[in-house]
Amino acid sequence: MLSCNLARRACRSSRAVRLLRFNHNQTSPQTDAQSSRTTHFGFQTVPEESKESLVRNVFDSVASSYDLMNDAMSLGVHRLWKDDYVSLLKPGSKGPTKCIDVAGGTGDIALRMLDFARERYADRETSVDVVDINTEMLKEGYKRFKKTMYHNTPQIAFIEGNAQALPQEQFPSNTYDLYTIAFGIRNCTSIPDVLKEAYRVLKPGGTFACLEFSRVNNPLLSALYDQYSFSIIPLLGTILAGDRASYQYLVESIRRFPPQPEFAQMIADAGFATGGMHEGKGGAWRDLWGGIASIHMGVKV
Numbered sequence: 001m002l003s004c005n006l007a008r009r010a011c012r013s014s015r016a017v018r019l020l021r022f023n024h025n026q027t028s029p030q031t032d033a034q035s036s037r038t039t040h041f042g043f044q045t046v047p048e049e050s051k052e053s054l055v056r057n058v059f060d061s062v063a064s065s066y067d068l069m070n071d072a073m074s075l076g077v078h079r080l081w082k083d084d085y086v087s088l089l090k091p092g093s094k095g096p097t098k099c100i101d102v103a104g105g106t107g108d109i110a111l112r113m114l115d116f117a118r119e120r121y122a123d124r125e126t127s128v129d130v131v132d133i134n135t136e137m138l139k140e141g142y143k144r145f146k147k148t149m150y151h152n153t154p155q156i157a158f159i160e161g162n163a164q165a166l167p168q169e170q171f172p173s174n175t176y177d178l179y180t181i182a183f184g185i186r187n188c189t190s191i192p193d194v195l196k197e198a199y200r201v202l203k204p205g206g207t208f209a210c211l212e213f214s215r216v217n218n219p220l221l222s223a224l225y226d227q228y229s230f231s232i233i234p235l236l237g238t239i240l241a242g243d244r245a246s247y248q249y250l251v252e253s254i255r256r257f258p259p260q261p262e263f264a265q266m267i268a269d270a271g272f273a274t275g276g277m278h279e280g281k282g283g284a285w286r287d288l289w290g291g292i293a294s295i296h297m298g299v300k301v
């Protein structure tokens, strides 16, 4: 739960850094039909309505060690991927960019986007609304931004929300130039619902961009990567964060995420214009490190 002090401080700092809550039960209504459906949580099969709280528990548990663990697990490589992602999107290049970073966690992408716009284009008007379902992750982000020049400015807001059901009153349709979601969509129960919301909140001509772990095609790299993921990452979770189960889930959830062409098709099915159904120049996605991660993009038409 959001601590009262933090909430009060956030309110006092006007619209600059907003930390808002809303009722998840209202935003994710369940019907009788839904309650009998199942989905995956890592390699487990669970009722659809349980996944959100299971995922929330994982990120509650990892929030305070998340940034350290990201560096340890990826040997710092996630930083390079995130830099590539932001360089590709070029926030600020066409004037101030209104961005929403969904499943934004501790604000890693938001900070890069604001720095990029400022350093490249002397732009101090590009803004990022960081949205996440997990208050603990947002609190870490809020703390981090307090040490930056963006704190207490209209450039950053932290807002609690579900990617699958962004409330209309807080996130009106046709609002944002750029929608980013990095290492977040695989944790959501319904990818089509996330894409539908992304499409709704973007302005016509706005860009959807997803950075996510993906499918490695080279068999040798894939075998090495599997070995690393299933033995080293849960072990690091145990040693550095005292939490093997959450890191086991993170690895398993990567394997359950659709391969690149399937995810690209889902983006196109949501109404976005994508590149061709292939990797690389002119294609719907770009692989990083042989497909360990990939960047998928689409434009709202």
Ligand SMILES: C[S@@+](CC[C@H](N)C(=O)[O-])C[C@H]1O[C@@H](n2cnc3c(N)ncnc32)[C@H](O)[C@@H]1O
Binding pocket: 055, 056, 059, 102, 103, 104, 105, 106, 107, 108, 109, 131, 132, 133, 134, 137, 161, 162, 163, 164, 181, 182, 183, 184, 187, 188, 189
């Ligand atoms: C692996 S972290 C990624 C954080 C950040 N984007 C980054 O790249 O460092 C995944 C984030 O997704 C959030 N998340 C999971 N399900 C969500 C949902 N349905 N709506 C919004 N955020 C969600 C989690 O709380 C967590 O902060």
